[in-house]
Amino acid sequence: MTVLASADQLVAARTARSRYRSGSAEPTSGVAAGLTQANLIAVPADWAFETLLYTQRNPKPCPVLEVIEAGAVESALAPGSDIRTDIGRYRIWRDGELTEEVPDATAAWDEHPDLVAFLIGCSFTFETGLAQAGIPIRHQEIGRNVPMYRTNIDCTPAGRLRGEMVVSMRPIPAGRVADAVQISGRTPAVHGAPVHIGDPASLGIADLGRPDFGDAPDVRDGEIPVFWACGVTPQAAIMASRPPFAVTHAPGYMFITDVPDAEYIV
Amino acid sequence: MTVLASADQLVAARTARSRYRSGSAEPTSGVAAGLTQANLIAVPADWAFETLLYTQRNPKPCPVLEVIEAGAVESALAPGSDIRTDIGRYRIWRDGELTEEVPDATAAWDEHPDLVAFLIGCSFTFETGLAQAGIPIRHQEIGRNVPMYRTNIDCTPAGRLRGEMVVSMRPIPAGRVADAVQISGRTPAVHGAPVHIGDPASLGIADLGRPDFGDAPDVRDGEIPVFWACGVTPQAAIMASRPPFAVTHAPGYMFITDVPDAEYIV
Known part of the structure; x- marks a missing residue:
């Protein structure tokens, strides 16, 4: 189904992403109401097939909305966005351990330019x-x-x-x-x-x-x-499976897209 | 949703798979009524991520029901099955050209033991x-x-x-x-x-x-x-994209699973 966002909704989404890009953060429940929010997990390219397969085998917790391939950082669900900066809080994982929580993940992408990012549906x-x-x-x-x-x-x-x-x-x-x-x-x-x-x-x-x-x-x-x-x-999978590196959002601090929630109604 | 197949349905599915395994073939529309049938595409492992990504990006034509990893040949949707033999007619593709149509794909798996098989939903x-x-x-x-x-x-x-x-x-x-x-x-x-x-x-x-x-x-x-x-x-994608090798079912000659159609009703 194709459902169009209203101009007001798009302004709210872009304003929120811009706020987070500038370093602020807030739990996003209720922000840009009516537009879909997404969970993030990004892994090095040699973990990408297994990650996509994990989501395919566990579609209820891990419904994939978009895969942003290695080398790309803009989400097709939010034109003009930058997945490295437009979330309020990121978590950096090394060998399955949460090592940092940061407002900007550009350094993580600089460290691992082959990161593949998965945007996963949110309740x-x-x-x-x-x-x-x-x-x-x-x-x-x-x-x-x-x-x-x-x-x-x-x-x-x-x-x-x-x-x-x-x-x-x-x-x-x-x-x-x-x-x-x-x-x-x-x-x-x-x-x-x-x-x-x-x-x-x-x-x-x-x-x-x-x-x-x-x-x-x-x-x-x-x-x-x-x-x-x-x-x-997926964050529980990181803890249990210990990939060498991963980036996720912090729980509750989601990526806000330009896509209406109604797009996903059957 | 979890829906159980009836004993009669399971007998019909196993009988059909066994018939195809023995070399016979028929269009499967209406066979083992009420059980889900699937399309097949199998590609070498180094094409598996792109294939899974293609299905994720094109979910209406390519809804993945199961991925059978390299080295495995049994479908979890049909215990006891063998994906190399239990379809009535297979197509073998080389560099995007259909080169053979065969009743048994064991030789293809022998030639490419790293084939990853995708079972895709069927109308x-x-x-x-x-x-x-x-x-x-x-x-x-x-x-x-x-x-x-x-x-x-x-x-x-x-x-x-x-x-x-x-x-x-x-x-x-x-x-x-x-x-x-x-x-x-x-x-x-x-x-x-x-x-x-x-x-x-x-x-x-x-x-x-x-x-x-x-x-x-x-x-x-x-x-x-x-x-x-x-x-x-996916067969059109093979023709357009010319991977070095692929195996598919022949259109209309599907893989019959043990899973009731009702399992997929929202």
Whole structure:
């Protein structure tokens, strides 16, 4: 489906990218509302096939929106963008260890000019649909980053890459859980329907109040924790598989594209 | 979604694969009804990343269901299968030229043990849904192979790979065209909604009666030609891009899996 962004949306997206390019940072949930945001993972060229294969085998957590080949830095989803600078916070990984968090990844690309960048769909895309249906997006309401958790679900390996699935969690009023499933299920290209509803323990999550990434949740009476596959999953694969070098966004600090969320609705 | 095949379906699929393994061949439209069929393209390992990238950039014609890595020959979608033998007719391509059509591709794998095989979704998957809705599948009714056409739509290139989109065509009664769009649109992982409805000329198709692959159509009064992106598109990429070696299925002679079509419904 081809859906056009409004002029206002494009201004909001370009303004946000320009802000991040100048060094500022903010969790991007709710920023440039209605436009798709993306997770980033960039790896040296000799890891690119395995990374793409890992995403193909694990499409719920790793839906690829675009691959920016070695030598290129502009995203086709955001003309004029520069993937090295237009995210608020980057993470630099060496041998599977997070070694730096920086506002600009130009030095990383200078160090590894053969980096291949993967933009991966983000659950923020279907938050637009949830909000339009009057379903509360708690972490936005209280100005926090969405809570994310490592789970006991193993992804399907690809070559040297393996790791567990990471999920994001939103507390949903019990009477709206089915709506949340159906609305997010209409965007299979960006995580789609939840992978799990209501029982953190069976995902191996010991304490819902202490997420592995993002901020603590605020689950209220009558609300059910609903878990979606999360684009931070490649970062778990980096930790488990220890490629020599990688660059990612920092969880919650996404790449903002010019593409409307509605583009991904089936 | 996880959907289980019935025992009868599994017997039908295994019997068909076993028949093809023994050397027989038939167009597979309607065979092992309700189970997903797949297109094949296998390329040497040094073309694998570009091929996977080409499919990622052209998901409507090239939806990847599975990648069988170099050294492996069993499909996870059909336990016990052998991708070298379980298709009725294979095509062998050298430098972009079709040089042989054979009932067994074991010699090709012996010649190139590093072949990486891609199984790509097939429009036969949504034919099940069309038939259940009472929409006639003409080529099945008259015992022919579905007609397929090269078009003037360029796919997005990836590295050395480029080529035009190939489409399959089904004549649909004008009053059922919208139903056909909605039913096929529910399976975005297997070509999804049509790419074009009603005007062959604007796709660059000069004569609907002379398809580039498959058999001539039978379009009757009150029927509209409806075009879906087709998994033969990688064969057009082979012709245009001339990799040194490739193996594909012959159009219409698909790989039959054990996975229900319903698995791919959103």
